Amino acid sequence: MRPCRFHVDLDAFFASVEQIDRPELKGKPVIVGAAPGRRGVVSTCSYEARAFGLHSAMPISEAYRRCPQGVYLPVRMQRYEEISREIMDILKDFTPDLHQLSIDEALMDMTGTERLWGEPENAAMRIKEKIREATGLTISIGVSINSYVAKIASGLRKPDGLCIVREGGEKDFMARLPLEKLWGAGEKTRTLLNGLGIHSVAELQGLPLSLLEVKLGRAAARFLSEAALGRDPGIYNVESRRSSMSGERTFERDTSERQRLIDALRLISDELAARTIRGDSACTLGLKLRFSDFSCIHRQFSRDEAFVSAGEILEGAIGLLDENWDGRRPVRLIGISLQGLKPLSAFQSSLFQEGPSKSEKARRVMQEIDSKGLGQLVRARFLPRDASGNSDEEQ
Structure with a gap:
């Protein structure tokens, strides 16, 4: 039976909930986290705020410097958990094999569900529609035979995206990506790879594992090699x-x-x-x-x-x-x-x-x-x- 994994990621979750609860905030840069003037970080920000270069875990002082006109709100974790629970319950209607990875992220094993929901594209569209009807929120879904590629795919067409990587196409899919899209490759790793003349995942695919091991160590080299080839390096237990x-x-x-x-x-x-x-x-x-x-x-x-x-x-x-x-x-x-x-x-x-x-x-x-x-x-x-x-x- 062909494996099928859905990686579901809620779009700018905390900020999107605030915009749903307060419609006057739609279209405005919303930043959820610490208050300006206090020490702390951005927890989540809306896509309008991201246009100013803001991102999660950015120091709030830097966020305010870049976007002083933003709407800064405290974290309402109980409210977000309430919505998250509602969404996870919807996902469980599609498969009992659901693994909640965080408050705004889940992995679904959809293997063998075609007779219930049709092809993956149809199932994904039904999931997105159900969640939008119930909560007003959008989600992005990545589909692949393995969890790692599904995670990469879910982030490529945000917000409200759907990206399906067909079986056998994992390596070619990864080859089209810049190094910045390779989950797990941080800035220092990318800088080191750039020094080797590697600027894309395609170039990384052609690099001998032995050379990677010399430069990065065995664990990092094997992780990056597997990931670049579209294989699951085991990021989820x-x-x-x-x-x-x-x-x-x-x-x-x-x-x-x-x-x-x-x-x-x-x-x-x-x-x-x-x-x-x-x-x-x-x-x-x-x-x-x-x-x-x-x-x-x-x-x-x-x-x-x-x-x-x-x-x-x-x-x-x-x-x-x-x-x-x-x-x-x-x-x-x-x-x-x-x-x-x-x-x-x-x-x-x-x-x-x-x-x-x-x-x-x-x-x-x-x-x-x-x-x-x-x-x-x-x-x-x-x-x-x-x-x-x-x-x-x-x-």
Whole structure:
């Protein structure tokens, strides 16, 4: 049976939700994230804002310098999670084999569904129509026999795009792309490849693996070689996703700045905390770091109480970061996972405890905070510090 993978990506998700909820914002540059004048980053921005060069994870100060006329809004994670849950439920109507990769991204195994939904193009158009009717939002879909090429394809025709790569055409599809479109190849890697005379994926396809290994190391070379040829280098571990939830951020430029890593961890923590509001959580937290040489480490720890709030998740992730990263190795990707998901009721601190558990109480408090638009509150010790050692919150 021919494999068929759909990679579904919501278009400028947070900003698009704000434009749907507030129609007067349509056509305007909308930036969701930290407030101007505060330290922080852009979480998501609308396509109107991207025309000014803005992008996710950009420092908010730089975003404001480029687009002072933009509409800057706080993150409303509970609202985004509500819409995300509605969309994921729609996707499950098309296949039970759905793997939610983040709050705005999913991988669908559509193998064998042709008798239900027809050819992939027909199925994809029906999915897009259903989501637009239910939410007013647009999505972009990439279709291929493997997950990596499907992910690349979903990003090529945004917004509201559909890109289908037919079986057997993966190598030719990748060959037409510039290096900038090769997911996983950061700026330093591209610069190194440029020094070898490589400026396109087609040229990379012709480079001997042995030469790549000398220049980049074995792990990075094999990853790039497989990716360039349109093979899946294994970017998604979907087997464990039914019992875990995770989020990742890939940096446009590899970074050794601790604050940039913490800013990314904060965004991921917010997303995961919003997803725990559904009623599931875990007491095992994992941190993933992929370095500039494509080597990767995974570290985790467990505790008795469930991780419920964004602050708890962030605190645990920062602890793992500080224990396992000395600042010398540039980081390409960072991620957090919550593993061994269970209903929050399973984390009762005592068999005979009366009333809600501490985890359940925390969940209710965080849900109330988020519903009032205060979901970006963080512990003061995670805020950037000035030269005197004081955080913004302390000044």
